[in-house]
Amino acid sequence: MSKDTEKKGITSWIDERLPVFTFINHNLRDYPTPKNLNYFWNFGSLAGVTLVIMIITGILLAMQYTADTDLAFDSVERIMRDVNNGWLLRYIHMNGASMFFIIVYIHIFRGLYYGSYKYPREILWMLGVVILLLMMATAFMGYVLPWGQMSFWGATVITNLFSAFPVVGDYIVTFLWGGFSVDNPTLTRFFVLHYLLPFAIVGVVALHLVALHQFGSNNPTGIDVKSDGDTIPFHPYYTVKDYFGLGVYLIIFAALVFFAPNFLGHPDNYIPANPLQTPAHIVPEWYFLPFYAILRAVPDKLMGVLLMFAAVAVLFLLPWLDKHRVRSAQFRPYYKQFYWLFFIDCMILGWVGAMPAEGIYVTISRAASIYYFAFFLIIMPILSRYEKIGELPSSISSAVLSDKFDKGTENYAK
Amino acid sequence: MKVMILSPALISGATSDVKLMEQKWPFNGIFGRFDESSLQRGFQVYREVCAACHGIRHISYRDLKGIGYTNDEIKVIAADYEIVDGPNDEGEMFDREALPSDKFVGPYENDKIARLANNGAYPPDLSLIVKARANGADYLYSLLNGYKDYPENFEASEGMYYNEFYPGYQIAMPSPLMDDIVEYSDGTEATQEQIAKDVTSFLAWTAEPELEERKSLGVKTLFFLILLTIMLLGVKRKIWKDVE
Numbered sequence: 329m330s331k332d333t334e335k336k337g338i339t340s341w342i343d344e345r346l347p348v349f350t351f352i353n354h355n356l357r358d359y360p361t362p363k364n365l366n367y368f369w370n371f372g373s374l375a376g377v378t379l380v381i382m383i384i385t386g387i388l389l390a391m392q393y394t395a396d397t398d399l400a401f402d403s404v405e406r407i408m409r410d411v412n413n414g415w416l417l418r419y420i421h422m423n424g425a426s427m428f429f430i431i432v433y434i435h436i437f438r439g440l441y442y443g444s445y446k447y448p449r450e451i452l453w454m455l456g457v458v459i460l461l462l463m464m465a466t467a468f469m470g471y472v473l474p475w476g477q478m479s480f481w482g483a484t485v486i487t488n489l490f491s492a493f494p495v496v497g498d499y500i501v502t503f504l505w506g507g508f509s510v511d512n513p514t515l516t517r518f519f520v521l522h523y524l525l526p527f528a529i530v531g532v533v534a535l536h537l538v539a540l541h542q543f544g545s546n547n548p549t550g551i552d553v554k555s556d557g558d559t560i561p562f563h564p565y566y567t568v569k570d571y572f573g574l575g576v577y578l579i580i581f582a583a584l585v586f587f588a589p590n591f592l593g594h595p596d597n598y599i600p601a602n603p604l605q606t607p608a609h610i611v612p613e614w615y616f617l618p619f620y621a622i623l624r625a626v627p628d629k630l631m632g633v634l635l636m637f638a639a640v641a642v643l644f645l646l647p648w649l650d651k652h653r654v655r656s657a658q659f660r661p662y663y664k665q666f667y668w669l670f671f672i673d674c675m676i677l678g679w680v681g682a683m684p685a686e687g688i689y690v691t692i693s694r695a696a697s698i699y700y701f702a703f704f705l706i707i708m709p710i711l712s713r714y715e716k717i718g719e720l721p722s723s724i725s726s727a728v729l730s731d732k733f734d735k736g737t738e739n740y741a742k
Numbered sequence: 743m744k745v746m747i748l749s750p751a752l753i754s755g756a757t758s759d760v761k762l763m764e765q766k767w768p769f770n771g772i773f774g775r776f777d778e779s780s781l782q783r784g785f786q787v788y789r790e791v792c793a794a795c796h797g798i799r800h801i802s803y804r805d806l807k808g809i810g811y812t813n814d815e816i817k818v819i820a821a822d823y824e825i826v827d828g829p830n831d832e833g834e835m836f837d838r839e840a841l842p843s844d845k846f847v848g849p850y851e852n853d854k855i856a857r858l859a860n861n862g863a864y865p866p867d868l869s870l871i872v873k874a875r876a877n878g879a880d881y882l883y884s885l886l887n888g889y890k891d892y893p894e895n896f897e898a899s900e901g902m903y904y905n906e907f908y909p910g911y912q913i914a915m916p917s918p919l920m921d922d923i924v925e926y927s928d929g930t931e932a933t934q935e936q937i938a939k940d941v942t943s944f945l946a947w948t949a950e951p952e953l954e955e956r957k958s959l960g961v962k963t964l965f966f967l968i969l970l971t972i973m974l975l976g977v978k979r980k981i982w983k984d985v986e
Contacts, residue, residue, distance in 0.1 A: 363985055405800050405870070406953070416959075565980050572978045575971030582967055584959025587772055590873060598874035598949075599866075608909070658963040729986070 355541055360559035361566055362547035364728050368442075369545060370573035371435040372658070377574060378428045379533065383526050385421040390609050393473065395519035397512045400475035401600045419589040424468050426592045427547045429582050429615035432460060436643075441667055443655030444546040450647040452539035457643045459532050464616070464640075466525040469518040471613055476597030482516070483510045489623070492630040509603065549727045550655025551720060560726040601718045609684065617681030622700065624685045625693040649704055652712035654720065662715050670703045762880040765939065769879075769946055772961065773947060775954055776947055780862075781809040783926055784944025787937050790924050792868060795860065798948050800869035804842040808951050811943070816842045823847040846933030861901045863914030872942070872949040879946050881907065886938040889917035932942045 390412050394403040407414035436456070439445055445453035472483045487504050506513030544553065553559055560566075566653040576623040584591065592614055596607050612620050619636050626632035644647075657664040673696050680693040721727035766838035768777045785806070788798070803820040811819070820840040825847050828835035840847055848867070857864050872878035888907040892898045904914040915968075919934050926932050947953070 402800075409800060409805070415956065419956075560985060565985065568974065568978045568981050572971065572974040575967060575974050577883045579964060579971060582960065582963050586956055586963060589956075595874050595876050595878065598870045732846075 331373040352583045355562075356567070357561065357563040359541070359544075359562035360553070360556070361545055361562050362553055362558060362724055363560045363565075364547050364549065364724055365545060365566070365569075366548050367569075367573060368434070368438040368575075369547075370570055371431050371438060372540075373570045374573060374577050375428065375431045375435055376533065377577075378424060378431055379526070379529060381425050382428060382738075383530075384570065385417050385424065386523070386526065388417050388629055390523060393519075395473070395516045397475060397515055397601070400473060400515060404474045406637070416493070418630055419585045423581065423584045423589060423592065425470065426613070426615065427577075427584070428463065429467070431577075433615075436460070436669060439546075440646075440670075441657045442546055442548055443476060443550050443650070443652075445460045445545045446650070446655050447647070448543050449539070449546065452536060452542075453615070453647060454644055455539055457640065459529055460643075461640060462529045462532065466522055466529070467613065467615065469522040469525075472515065472518045474521060474597060475515065475601045477599045477601055477605075477607050478597040478610070478654045480510060480601035481607055482605065482612055483514065487514075487609050489629075489636075492633045494630070545725060546655060548658060549654060549721060549724055550658070551724055551727065554723045555725075584692075611682055614678065614682070617679075618677035619684045621677040622683035622697045624681075625690065635701075639700060641642055642701065646704065646708075650708040652714050652715060654717050659717050659720055660711070660715055661717075663711050666703060666707050666711070667710060669699070673699045673703070744863045760884075760888075762877055762907065763884045765883055765942075767879050767943070767946070769943070769953055772957065775959055776809070777943065778810045779928060779930075780943045781947050782811075783928070783930060784940035784942070784947075785809060786926070787919075787924050787941040788868075788944055790883075792941065793849060793864040795849055795856075796868045796940050797850075797865050798846045799848055801846050801948050801951075802842070803840060803844060803846065805951060809947060813842070817972050820844065860915060864916070868945055869948045874944045874949075878949065879942050881947060883938050883942045885913075885973055886919055886942070887935060 339349055389407065392403065392407045392585065394400060404418065407418050409415075411417075414534065439453065439456070468482075468486060470494070472479045487501055487510065489503065490500040493500065502508060506517055533590045544559075547553075596610060610619075611612055619639055622639050623632045623636040652660065652663070654660055657667050676692065677700065680689050680696065683689040685693075721730060768775060768780075788796075803816050803823075806816050806819065807813070820842050823840040823844075823846070824837050825840050825844055826835055827838050830836055849865075850859065853864060872882060875881045884907040885905060888905045890904050890906055892904045896904070896911075898904070899912055902914055903916055904911055905921045919937050921934050922932050923934075924932055924937060930936060950956075
């Protein structure tokens with residue numbers, strides 16, 4: 329008893345001066361959350377967990393890695409062979425990058441489907457796009473570090489893209505390389521930035537969460553929370569749901585790490601970098617393939633580069649391209665169809681990105697690129713003006729209940 | 743299946759289009775393990791045949807413990823190789839017998855000499871070769887068994903050999919294996935296929951010496967995670983029971 333009050337005393341003493349416990353209580357415990365979130369709402373916390381996993385394994389790997397063109401490849405092999413559990417750390421980190429992108433892409437497609445980018449969550453969405461950009465830069469530079477063939481040639485191809493810019497292009501490329509080709513200065517700066525940027529991501533993630541908690545989560549109906557009956561406290565409902573989701577996620581992650589660690593990688597990256605020998609096909613990691621496809625779909629190099637960047641940049645404009653007053657695709661019959669077409673389109677882009685840029689693949693990549701941009705720049709504005717919708721449920725609770733009721737009558741009819 | 747299509751590992755352009763001679767490797771699959779006697783035979787093949795031109799520079803002699811050799815045997819194996827050490831207190835470099843802690847001594851002092859000795863072609867280091875090729879083990883096995891005479895009308899280059907599994911079909915390495923090119927002390931019949939199989943297994947081990955540990959830890963980890971997740975699902979259902 330006395331121990332208990334003493335503990336309370338310390339907690340409240342601290343909390344009065346530094347309200348950490350109030351903060352935790354407010355944001356992770358009482359935090360009112362729509363009660364109808366489906367499993368697609370697990371992916372935010374999964375992304376957070378993955379970021380932590382990547383930072384921890386990354387720091388441990390950095391203790392053993394040597395950023396020098398003569399030593400980098402061998403230092404990675406030393407990690408794989410001679411460092412205790414080094415193979416485990418590296419395979420987690422390497423596959424973690426892929427898992428991170430899978431999670432974040434699903435997270436983005438979730439937002440796209442349920443209109444999570446709309447008022448009042450525009451800044452929340454834009455911060456998410458910033459995180460995506462930082463992730464892409466980080467992943468790209470991380471892939472260079474083992475200094476295998478794909479590391480070297482991937483770095484050469486991607487950094488060379490900047491030479492497409494008129495006048496300043498060559499200057500930018502030299503500046504990025506720290507020399508006149510991808511070489512030791514490039515490797516060392518990539519290593520430094522690869523270590524630095526994840527902490528920038530942590531910062532933006534914090535802002536992302538602040539923006540999220542300003543209005544709370546969107547939900548599958550896209551209807552605002554109207555009363556306390558629409559919400560449940562975050563703990564224990566969503567903590568346990570997130571834990572369960574995490575369990576499923578870790579099973580898939582572990583299966584990849586332990587049984588197919590090189591499945592998503594390219595065998596050429598186990599050949600040490602050789603500036604005198606170009607691989608037959610230079611392919612980026614799978615998570616860049618859709619953007620790589622857009623780049624190669626355009627015959628003009630500069631236009632290709634601009635469109636590739638625009639493919640991400642267009643996401644910033646999303647809240648203003650889609651001004652339809654209904655958030656969720658559930659209640660937007662036309663948007664829903666274009667959305668799924670867009671999803672398939674991204675898959676196709678990923679697939680042609682891995683194919684040689686010749687023959688039918690070029691045609692497919694062009695058609696797919698056109699739809700990619702048309703979806704955002706033409707279809708969305710038109711739909712926001714003309715798409716008619718039926719009656720919306722009056723609240724989250726009534727939506728949930730009528731859903732249950734519908735299912736009930738269906739069963740009854742059978 | 744989508745992931746299969748997207749996997750860049752399967753789209754490596756640098757393969758020929760002939761179907762590989764797929765083998766049942768004991769180290770494939772969730773419970774895959776190396777066959778130790780095959781690894782030892784493969785090591786013998788490496789030493790007596792491959793090592794004339796190819797190194798395995800990521801492997802230390804002490805690593806041979808992983809394929810079943812004792813410390814004493816490893817010392818004897820290492821002592822067969824000579825390496826340059828130094829400088830000593832007089833400032834001189836000197837030759838000494840290799841120790842278990844040394845990496846395998848390669849056949850050539852440097853790349854230039856290697857090329858000079860091989861008609862301009864560089865015999866790659868084999869430590870990672872199985873990981874550095876798509877479907878590495880099957881590819882290597884097929885390549886070792888894939889030598890044929892030049893087909894008619896094929897424009898053959900000087901000093902090159904025809905191999906139907908090699909990208910471009912012309913390889914600078916002459917067929918390295920034939921029946922009885924090694925004599926196995928354990929009585930295994932040394933057919934070319936058997937030799938190819940053994941040396942491929944050995945090189946699969948040099949590429950992934952952690953494989954057995956990885957897979958056995960993987961099975962335990964998955965078992966734990968699946969159990970944990972089922973329990974979490976139970977807790978989740980219980981907590982959510984009353985939410986309307």
